[in-house]
Amino acid sequence: xxxxxxxxxxGACRWYDCLxxxxxxxxxxxxxxxLHAVRESQNSGCGLRVNIDNRVGFSFTxxxxxxxxxxxxxxxxxxxxxxxxYDLPGRATLPATEPYRxxxxxxxxxxxxxxxxxxxxxxxxxxxxxxxxxxxSRATGTRRLANSTxxxxxxxHSSYGISIHANYVFDSGARLLVWEGTSELGPVDYRHLLDxxxxxxxxxxxxxxxxxxxxxxxxxxxAFASLLGILKSGLSAKAVYKGVSPFQNKLGERxxxxxxxxxxxxxxxxxxxxxxxxxxxTAAADxxxxxRGVIAGFVSDLKHAARLGHAPTGNASRGYASLPVPSFxxxxxxxxxxxxxxLIEGMDRGVLVEQFIGLGQSNxxxxxxxxxxDLAYLVEGGRIVGRVKDCMISDNLxxxxxxxxxxxxxxxxVGSATLPFAFFPAVNYTAN
Amino acid sequence: MRPALEELxxxxxxxxxxxxxxxxxxxxxxxxxxxxTLSGEQVDSLSTGDFAGGSVRVRSGGGWGFASFNSIGDIxxxxxxxxxxxxPSVGGAAPGIRRTPxxxxxxxxxxxxxxTDVPLDAKYELIAGYNAILRGSASIQTTRxxxxxxxxxxxxxxxxxxxxxxxRSYCGIALAAIARDGSNIQTAGESVSGYGGYEIAQQRESxxxxxxxxxxxxxxxxxxxxxxxxxxxxxxxxxxxIHEAFGHLSEADFIHENxxxxxxxxxxxxxxxxxxxxxxxxTVPSLSGYVPYDDEGVPSRKTHLIRDGILAGRLxxxxxxxxxxxxxxxxxxxxxxxxxxxxxxxxxxxxxxxAETGELFDAVGNGIYACDVIGGQTNLEMFTFxxxxxxxxxxxxxxxxxxxxxxxxxxxxxxxxxxxxxxxxAMFGGLGGCGKQGQGPLPVSFGGPHMLMKNILIGGVQx
Numbered sequence: 001x002x003x004x005x006x007x008x009x010x011g012a013c014r015w016y017d018c019l020x021x022x023x024x025x026x027x028x029x030x031x032x033x034x035l036h037a038v039r040e041s042q043n044s045g046c047g048l049r050v051n052i053d054n055r056v057g058f059s060f061t062x063x064x065x066x067x068x069x070x071x072x073x074x075x076x077x078x079x080x081x082x083x084x085x086y087d088l089p090g091r092a093t094l095p096a097t098e099p100y101r102x103x104x105x106x107x108x109x110x111x112x113x114x115x116x117x118x119x120x121x122x123x124x125x126x127x128x129x130x131x132x133x134x135x136x137s138r139a140t141g142t143r144r145l146a147n148s149t150x151x152x153x154x155x156x157h158s159s160y161g162i163s164i165h166a167n168y169v170f171d172s173g174a175r176l177l178v179w180e181g182t183s184e185l186g187p188v189d190y191r192h193l194l195d196x197x198x199x200x201x202x203x204x205x206x207x208x209x210x211x212x213x214x215x216x217x218x219x220x221x222x223a224f225a226s227l228l229g230i231l232k233s234g235l236s237a238k239a240v241y242k243g244v245s246p247f248q249n250k251l252g253e254r255x256x257x258x259x260x261x262x263x264x265x266x267x268x269x270x271x272x273x274x275x276x277x278x279x280x281x282t283a284a285a286d287x288x289x290x291x292r293g294v295i296a297g298f299v300s301d302l303k304h305a306a307r308l309g310h311a312p313t314g315n316a317s318r319g320y321a322s323l324p325v326p327s328f329x330x331x332x333x334x335x336x337x338x339x340x341x342x343l344i345e346g347m348d349r350g351v352l353v354e355q356f357i358g359l360g361q362s363n364x365x366x367x368x369x370x371x372x373x374d375l376a377y378l379v380e381g382g383r384i385v386g387r388v389k390d391c392m393i394s395d396n397l398x399x400x401x402x403x404x405x406x407x408x409x410x411x412x413x414v415g416s417a418t419l420p421f422a423f424f425p426a427v428n429y430t431a432n
Numbered sequence: 433m434r435p436a437l438e439e440l441x442x443x444x445x446x447x448x449x450x451x452x453x454x455x456x457x458x459x460x461x462x463x464x465x466x467x468x469t470l471s472g473e474q475v476d477s478l479s480t481g482d483f484a485g486g487s488v489r490v491r492s493g494g495g496w497g498f499a500s501f502n503s504i505g506d507i508x509x510x511x512x513x514x515x516x517x518x519x520p521s522v523g524g525a526a527p528g529i530r531r532t533p534x535x536x537x538x539x540x541x542x543x544x545x546x547x548t549d550v551p552l553d554a555k556y557e558l559i560a561g562y563n564a565i566l567r568g569s570a571s572i573q574t575t576r577x578x579x580x581x582x583x584x585x586x587x588x589x590x591x592x593x594x595x596x597x598x599x600r601s602y603c604g605i606a607l608a609a610i611a612r613d614g615s616n617i618q619t620a621g622e623s624v625s626g627y628g629g630y631e632i633a634q635q636r637e638s639x640x641x642x643x644x645x646x647x648x649x650x651x652x653x654x655x656x657x658x659x660x661x662x663x664x665x666x667x668x669x670x671x672x673x674i675h676e677a678f679g680h681l682s683e684a685d686f687i688h689e690n691x692x693x694x695x696x697x698x699x700x701x702x703x704x705x706x707x708x709x710x711x712x713x714x715t716v717p718s719l720s721g722y723v724p725y726d727d728e729g730v731p732s733r734k735t736h737l738i739r740d741g742i743l744a745g746r747l748x749x750x751x752x753x754x755x756x757x758x759x760x761x762x763x764x765x766x767x768x769x770x771x772x773x774x775x776x777x778x779x780x781x782x783x784x785x786x787a788e789t790g791e792l793f794d795a796v797g798n799g800i801y802a803c804d805v806i807g808g809q810t811n812l813e814m815f816t817f818x819x820x821x822x823x824x825x826x827x828x829x830x831x832x833x834x835x836x837x838x839x840x841x842x843x844x845x846x847x848x849x850x851x852x853x854x855x856x857x858a859m860f861g862g863l864g865g866c867g868k869q870g871q872g873p874l875p876v877s878f879g880g881p882h883m884l885m886k887n888i889l890i891g892g893v894q895x
Binding site: 063081131171212360 | 619
């Protein structure tokens with residue numbers, strides 16, 4: 001495909017690039033405690049971006065036999081495209097990172113079925129009425145990017161994922177849904193998730209109440225990851241360029257509390273979010289975005305880096321059917337001094353939050369959020385005393401991160417991020 | 433070149449006949465799309481593309497073997513591959529599926545102006561015109577104006593002899609204005625979509641005008657304080673409310689294998705006030721959730737979920753209908769031919785009640801009028817739904833504008849908190865949609881009349 005495109009476009013445009021992806025996956029899924037489906041999938045496609053007279057056109061296909069149609073369509077859209085006055089990366093020495101482990105080939109459907117059955121049996125041994133959904137998946141694939149400037153590189157990727165939802169329905173109809181998961185480059189033993197699920201279920205079997213007011217809130221790493229989604233959108237060069245980021249004109253300024261730093265590292269070892277080069281061919285690099293409260297940079301692709309006059313950060317992301325946009329890879333937030341256990345013990349009365357409902361359906365551009373607490377515990381006298389439900393927390397994330405707050409010493413991997421617990425001393429809490 | 437669907441059909445029938453399986457179905461789809469997104473003065477993306485994909489699903493050991501692919505020319509190998517996925521039996525009688533008599537049909541969406549006949553520059557000019565309206569105030573920081581059309585031809589064949597062709601054209605726009613005053617940034621927007629042609633995207637200037645006005649007005653709106661309020665929801669928010677509050681709980685895949693849920697969701701149980709009627713209806717061609725046949729080849733229908741406050745029905749796939757020994761409803765839907773069908777809503781709404789809209793305002797006294805929608809989410813018991821904006825109501829009169837209205841409820845109490853239902857139902861769709869188990873956004877529509885609900889929890893600042 002790429003060779004045929006090159007023949008058509010070389011010399012006929014300012015530049016082009018073509019991203020071709022192919023992937024295969026297997027998913028074993030259990031629903032309501034029993035094996036429900038085994039799925040195999042194959043997917044491939046190519047997206048072509050072409051710059052003619054400084055305007056960019058784009059098209060995609062998943063039919064490798066029709067490169068001419070792809071080229072014709074991309075050329076036809078170019079006159080309407082944005083003015084893109086930047087050049088693509090050429091040949092370069094790229095980091096050796098490859099988010100791939102040969103051990104992915106050891107994935108066995110039979111073994112996954114056995115492991116899942118064992119875990120479900122053990123969970124139901126503790127909670128006989130529990131209904132468990134579990135998926136175990138493997139995926140492998142390659143990404144190849146080539147452009148008219150001489151860049152032509154590819155890399156393999158692999159992933160192994162486990163997702164477990166445990167659903168407990170009380171006689172009243174009240175529902176307790178706890179979930180755990182892991183995302184790795186190759187198969188791992190995931191029995192540690194069992195202990196976490198049991199702890200969460202044990203902690204949530206009793207419902208407690210707290211009156212509305214301002215309460216200390218400890219966000220688990222998973223909840224903190226959800227909250228950081230609100231922040232990350234404002235740290236994209238695209239949002240900054242459009243003027244919808246509150247951090248526009250704040251580069252180099254202290255915006256958050258000095259306890260808070262945030263890095264984006266696509267070279268992180270063992271991360272499925274890693275890559276040697278981004279989806280425009282810019283070499284991947286570890287970079288600091290928030291340095292002890294100071295905005296140190298934005299994640300950018302070529303287009304928005306050029307428009308802001310910044311250097312591209314190697315954060316362009318796209319599937320074959322879309323144009324690139326700036327996106328975070330593996331985010332990490334360094335921890336603080338106190339262990340999470342200590343933060344809980346230090347709470348006279350507060351809430352430990354694990355899961356939200358409806359977070360992000362507020363005016364998140366300004367950092368505002370208001371969400372129901374899907375899974376949260378009341379902490380009294382330094383210990384978890386039960387679950388709070390039918391309640392909400394609402395606040396401004398940027399204000400919470402600017403005021404004094406604490407991060408735990410212990411750090412957990414959550415999806416592609418590695419994060420501590422985050423303790424906010426006073427958050428608006430509303431209950432029925 | 434890819435083979436045409438008509439060429440593939442006999443090959444699929446032959447391969448299925450020799451696959452040696454209890455039940456199997458094949459779905460194939462191919463088509464093309466155009467999408468243009470403008471943002472302020474920028475062209476965010478403008479792309480055209482073609483796609484093909486398909487899947488084979490085979491009943492095995494009380495579960496499914498499933499193979500998905502986009503090399504549709506290799507269909508025989510994928511049928512063999514799916515047939516080779518044998519799920520180990522769990523012992524005892526394997527759960528079955530509800531079968532249907534063979535159906536052969538061809539369905540085609542009628543378009544007044546086929547968008548495949550409209551040149552790209554006309555589509556660009558149309559959305560650029562809306563974008564210019566969106567930029568029509570000095571307070572507008574940026575905009576987002578999207579035009580999308582998708583034309584697809586689909587084929588469904590199963591081992592029970594059904595063969596369905598579906599020519600589908602889907603078109604819509606989404607328009608949003610983002611206003612800014614210092615650190616205060618406010619967004620307002622609307623989207624329309626549906627099955628049909630280019631006409632769906634035309635003459636929508638009023639949407640852009642409303643978006644600009646609302647976004648600019650929101651800059652001066654007050655944040656709502658946290659607490660419980662008597663709330664009047666407009667038709668759109670009533671629709672999202674019922675989608676989240678009850679629609680998802682009606683999806684039988686959450687119920688059919690959970691004994692306690694089956695008991696709680698026994699048909700005939702009271703779930704709301706006697707004026708409450710909730711319906712899912714996939715048969716309405718003009719709405720975003722139109723499904724002539726679902727992705728298991730089952731005809732869609734109108735299903736009463738709640739009738740006069742009493743649980744009256746639920747939404748089914750072949751698997752859940754068999755497990756609960758209930759009728760098929762045509763609600764097994766997949767986000768693409770490469771995804772497994774799961775139980776989904778189509779066009780879901782609260783039916784008209786007896787009240788005039790004005791009577792709700794007379795009755796509420798003091799409260800909040802919550803309008804428009806940002807989104808909603810549920811865990812099947814508790815749920816949230818966010819209004820785009822709202823107004824304080826004092827002595828039955830609409831007062832100052834409010835923002836950041838995120839409402840929260842519980843299915844076991846909130847449906848009984850509905851005090852009045854008006855008679856002005858309207859339906860809404862758009863380019864967004866519903867998400868479930870990683871499949872989204874799936875086109876659905878939702879709607880209802882204005883409603884008055886008592887003591888609704890709204891998150892916010894504690895004063």
